[in-house]
Amino acid sequence: MNQILFSLDLIGTFVFAISGVISASKNKLDLFGALFLGFITAVGGGTVRDLLLGVAPVSWVRDTYYLFIIILAVAVTYLFKRHVLKLRKTLFFFDTVGIGVFTILGLQKALILDVSPIVAVIMGTFSAVLGGVIRDILVNDIPLIFRNEIYATACIIGASVFLLLERFNVSFEVNVVTTIMIIITIRLISVKYKIGLPKIE
DSSP states (O other): OHHHHHHHHHHHHHHHHHHHHHHHHHTTOOHHHHHHHHHHHHHHHHHHHHHHHTOSSOHHHHOTHHHHHHHHHHHHHHHTHHHHHHTHHHHHHHHHHHHHHHHHHHHHHHHHTTOOHHHHHHHHHHHHHHHHHHHHHHTTOOOGGGSSSOSHHHHHHHHHHHHHHHHTTOOHHHHHHHHHHHHHHHHHHHHHTTOOOOOOO
16 A cells, blocks of 8 residues: 555656646746746645654655656656647546545654644645645746635545544555545536635625
């Protein structure tokens, strides 16, 4: 299961980096800007999480796999931009899988450090969404989590379910798969049927 999570983590990093490069392209940034935005999108959330938890060095400093994956994502998007843009639905699905995986990875990391369950849920959510928030702020967009769309809420619900199932001694493997599927399902249904949280007007 750890190997599966690691593989999904790398896939999520790859897709998040691509989303950063696409954002850079929309805003007509140069290649360095695209690399920087892809990097921030992919590892920004995990970096903030590690800093808040006092983990040093942060994950991408300890494991250079993440840097290679990000560079590969930038290269693929730069060279095959037209083809990548045609795969928007596929990328959206992997992005959704990515937030599910990153939520659980962040939650688990926090729990190992013996923080409170509420803080662990927050850390899991940070892992999943903060990279995108930083990306959007840098290009002067309204971050996705502040729009009328279920995004961070799906992560919070999924992380909470994980803690609940853990209380009932559900095996770690089953818990991980169940929780990730819940996050994916909530996200997909909310987008398909345009379900969002109430607006403050």
